[in-house]
Amino acid sequence: MKADASAQQLLLDLQKLDTTAAQLDHRERTLVEQQELLALRTRIQRIHDEHVAAVVIAADLARDQARADADVEQVRERSRKDQHLLDSGTIGDPKQLQNLQHELQSLARRQSDLEDVELEIMERVDGAQAAVALLAEQHAEATAQEESLAAQVDALVAEIDAQRQVTIIDRSELASRVPADLLALYEKVRADHDGVGAAHLHRGQCGGCRLQLPPNEIERLRAIEPDEVVRCEECRRILVRTAESGL
Ligand SMILES: [Zn+2]
Known part of the structure; x- marks a missing residue:
């Protein structure tokens, strides 16, 4: 799958919002x-x-x-x-x-x-x-x-609800800027991997499974075009490359 590097990077912000929403749900439940x-x-x-x-x-x-x-x-x-x-x-x-x-x-x-x-x-x-x-x-x-x-x-639930509403609005706005096929892939991976669909490749480490990628894998990623959507070999999450990826 291909998608602009900038569109792929939107997934990291989307992931942050989804993680926040999950944390709010968890906080309310507990x-x-x-x-x-x-x-x-x-x-x-x-x-x-x-x-x-x-x-x-x-x-x-x-x-x-x-x-x-x-x-x-x-x-x-x-x-x-x-x-x-x-x-x-x-x-x-x-x-x-x-x-x-x-x-x-x-x-x-x-x-x-x-x-x-x-x-x-x-x-x-x-x-x-x-x-x-x-x-x-x-x-x-x-x-x-x-x-x-x-x-x-009641007051705590109302506070959580208010934060959730803000998150939902931000998420909806952000999701509308992500190409449909990339968004669908993200949703599918997220559903299968504990709510985390996109991981930042940061200094050679997958932000999803925390695996430090071996040199040959770094080498392989370095050769792949920025608009190619790549997945972590270990956890299969979408691996988002940025200037801090260490490639
Ligand atoms: Zn991984």
């Missing part, structure tokens, strides 16, 4: 802030799930406590009635009186047992409510952090 945001969102989801579970536990315990309160109250009420009956002096039968006193003692034991249960549940309710409050606080904190981080990511 933004540290973006990774942090994803990790934070996973954390927020976990806190949310834990909060939901803690609320359920606290509600269950609150029901248990209401039941325990009612149990204690029922026994107290029964004791009050019995005590009242005893104090009224209306029971004359000694057997009946003894039964009533026994019942009062048994009710007192029952009340004491139920109050122990009630106290234990109250402590668990306190613990559950504290867990709910702590998780709600963590959720609010993490959500505020997410908002600020998301804004940072």
Whole structure:
């Protein structure tokens, strides 16, 4: 393939722009802030799930406590009635009186047992409510952090986008000045070689694969007309010759 040396040299500028575009894409894909945001969102989801579970536990315990309160109250009420009956002096039968006193003692034991249960549940309710409050606080904190981080990511992506737009415009303008067949070759080689289609031959070294060309290869290139498109023997990229090529 033949192309003016100046047209071949345009490929080096085109390559620079394509490399810049690839770097911008890579930068956007690997933004540290973006990774942090994803990790934070996973954390927020976990806190949310834990909060939901803690609320359920606290509600269950609150029901248990209401039941325990009612149990204690029922026994107290029964004791009050019995005590009242005893104090009224209306029971004359000694057997009946003894039964009533026994019942009062048994009710007192029952009340004491139920109050122990009630106290234990109250402590668990306190613990559950504290867990709910702590998780709600963590959720609010993490959500505020997410908002600020998301804004940072948006700003960085917008900045990258703006640079990309400039690169796209410059590239399009430059590509329009490269002969179609040379551009097609460049695109094909670029697609097959990690995004690098054109390499500068600089002081005898291929800018694509970094190979220092052997003297016989330099000799061969020296004999080739400037408008002949040459490829690196090693990496097959288009080898662009300039005044700094060392030929
Ligand atoms: Zn090479």
